[in-house]
Amino acid sequence: MQMFLPCFYSFLACFGFSILYNLRGRVLWLSALGGAVCWFFYLLMGFSGNDIFQYFIASLAISVYSEVLARVVKAPVTAFLIPGIIPMVPGGGIYYTMEYCIQGQMGRFASTGLHTLGVAGAIAIGILLVSSVFRWIHLLPVKRKKR
Amino acid sequence: MDYEELLNTATDIGFLLLENGAEIYRVEESVQRILTAYGVPQADVFAIPTCLITTLYVDGKAHTRLRRVNSRTTDLDRVQQYNDLCRTVCRMTPSPEEVEKRIAKIKRRPVYGLKWQMAGYALTGGSFALFFGGTLRDALCALVISALLRLLVMPMEKLHTNSFFISLVGSGLGAALAIAAVFLGAGQNLDKIIIGFLMNLVPGMALTNAIRDIIAGDLVAGVTRLTEALLTAVAMALGAGLALSIMHMAGGM
Numbered sequence: 001m002q003m004f005l006p007c008f009y010s011f012l013a014c015f016g017f018s019i020l021y022n023l024r025g026r027v028l029w030l031s032a033l034g035g036a037v038c039w040f041f042y043l044l045m046g047f048s049g050n051d052i053f054q055y056f057i058a059s060l061a062i063s064v065y066s067e068v069l070a071r072v073v074k075a076p077v078t079a080f081l082i083p084g085i086i087p088m089v090p091g092g093g094i095y096y097t098m099e100y101c102i103q104g105q106m107g108r109f110a111s112t113g114l115h116t117l118g119v120a121g122a123i124a125i126g127i128l129l130v131s132s133v134f135r136w137i138h139l140l141p142v143k144r145k146k147r
Numbered sequence: 148m149d150y151e152e153l154l155n156t157a158t159d160i161g162f163l164l165l166e167n168g169a170e171i172y173r174v175e176e177s178v179q180r181i182l183t184a185y186g187v188p189q190a191d192v193f194a195i196p197t198c199l200i201t202t203l204y205v206d207g208k209a210h211t212r213l214r215r216v217n218s219r220t221t222d223l224d225r226v227q228q229y230n231d232l233c234r235t236v237c238r239m240t241p242s243p244e245e246v247e248k249r250i251a252k253i254k255r256r257p258v259y260g261l262k263w264q265m266a267g268y269a270l271t272g273g274s275f276a277l278f279f280g281g282t283l284r285d286a287l288c289a290l291v292i293s294a295l296l297r298l299l300v301m302p303m304e305k306l307h308t309n310s311f312f313i314s315l316v317g318s319g320l321g322a323a324l325a326i327a328a329v330f331l332g333a334g335q336n337l338d339k340i341i342i343g344f345l346m347n348l349v350p351g352m353a354l355t356n357a358i359r360d361i362i363a364g365d366l367v368a369g370v371t372r373l374t375e376a377l378l379t380a381v382a383m384a385l386g387a388g389l390a391l392s393i394m395h396m397a398g399g400m
Contacts, residue, residue, distance in 0.1 A: 006278060009274045009275070009277045009278040010274070010278060012270055012271075012273075012274035013270065013271045013274035013275050013278060013346065014271075015267075015270060016266070016267040016268065016269070016270030016271030016272075016274065017267070017271050017347075017351075018267075019259055019263055019264065019266070019267030019270075020221075020259075020264060020267045020268070020271075020347075021221050021222065021223045021224075021352075022221075022222045022223060022224040022225070022258055022259060023223055023224055024224050027223075027224075027227070074231070075223075075227045076169065076173070076223065076226050076227055076230055077359075078168075078169075078170065078223060078226070078355060078356065078359070079223040079226070079227060081355050081359075082221075082223070082351055082352050082355045082356075083351075085351055085354070085355060086271075086346065086349070086351045087278065089346075089349045089350075089351045089354065091275070091342050091345050091346045091349045092279055092342045094345070094349070094380050094383060094384050095338065095341060095342050095345060095384070095387065096338070097384065098384035098385075098387060098388045098391075099338070099388075099391065101388065102388055102391055102392050102395065120354065123354070124354070124358050127355065127358045127359070128358055128361075128362055131358070131359060131362050132362050135362065135363070
């Protein structure tokens with residue numbers, strides 16, 4: 001239950017997001033499920049005690065999920081990836097950074113701000129690694145056709 | 148084969164992909180593949196988020212078409228459809244009129260109306276308030292504010308207002324509403340409500356596309372989108388920050 005509820009909220013939130021990106025039918029449900037998958041992996045890595053690492057693993061997971069599904073369902077990778085990473089995008093981090101700045105707590109402002117950037121970086125590197133590897137696969141069928 | 152007509156058709160498909168928020172490599176590759184499929188010996192395609200240039204060389208002559216992208220939206224359904232169209236065109240090489248017909252058919256595909264979009268925003272805002280540890284009452288406040296936010300953002304998007312202004316004003320007015328909700332006793336945790344509806348404005352799309360562009364080697368586009376993501380985040384923080392500062396100055400809470 002402790003793990004189920006956050007994943008469920010994440011699913012609902014991504015469903016709302018996917019509507020805004022005009023996704024429909026099967027792709028809509030699968031991209032919302034991506035939000036839950038992403039957060040499930042985040043929570044699964046909770047034992048590490050390092051949330052940047054958790055974000056990194058979750059980002060790897062959602063990238064693999066998106067790249068594989070895109071090939072199965074024949075939809076662009078971004079249809080799954082953009083809604084899928086939304087639960088990880090540090091909206092909370094941005095807010096608290098701003099709040100500490102207003103309150104004049106400069107030490108906390110700097111540490112929260114840098115942490116937020118770190119989270120964004122972890123997400124970026126997760127996507128970067130997986131998509132780079134999948135691009136090799138993407139290039140293979142083209143060569144086969146030419147032969 | 149009329150190369151001028153082919154150039155127009157291929158560039159149109161590329162333009163439509165770009166306009167609906169496809170990655171740069173997808174646009175460039177699609178146009179290139181269509182031209183190759185129709186037997187153009189040599190062609191160059193260049194795209195950045197705001198512009199698409201296609202040149203083809205036939206019999207020692209260069210034909211060029213440039214299309215300026217003035218407004219971009221994110222419509223992943225249409226990206227998928229145009230992507231499929233591109234595959235079909237490459238496989239079957241239909242006549243330009245036939246392609247034109249299929250483009251018109253995709254353009255008629257439905258978009259979610261304002262009610263659905265408000266519901267989408269509300270669902271996202273409410274769920275994220277719960278997700279970040281807010282109570283049910285916080286979630287209800289975030290839900291209502293998010294729906295109102297869509298009502299505010301929609302006309303601004305129609306007027307092609309820049310995304311920073313939308314983020315700034317949206318987050319500022321939303322935060323003001325959240326403060327009012329907490330002040331009136333409807334909401335309990337101000338931070339959870341604000342984070343909840345702010346998640347509707349986070350630059351997830353810009354961040355994802357920026358990384359994918361950089362991977363594909365489209366550095367100009369990647370850096371452009373990365374800057375967009377960073378500026379949107381700053382605009383969001385500034386808007387909510389302004390509302391909170393005014394609240395502090397007014398001596399509230």
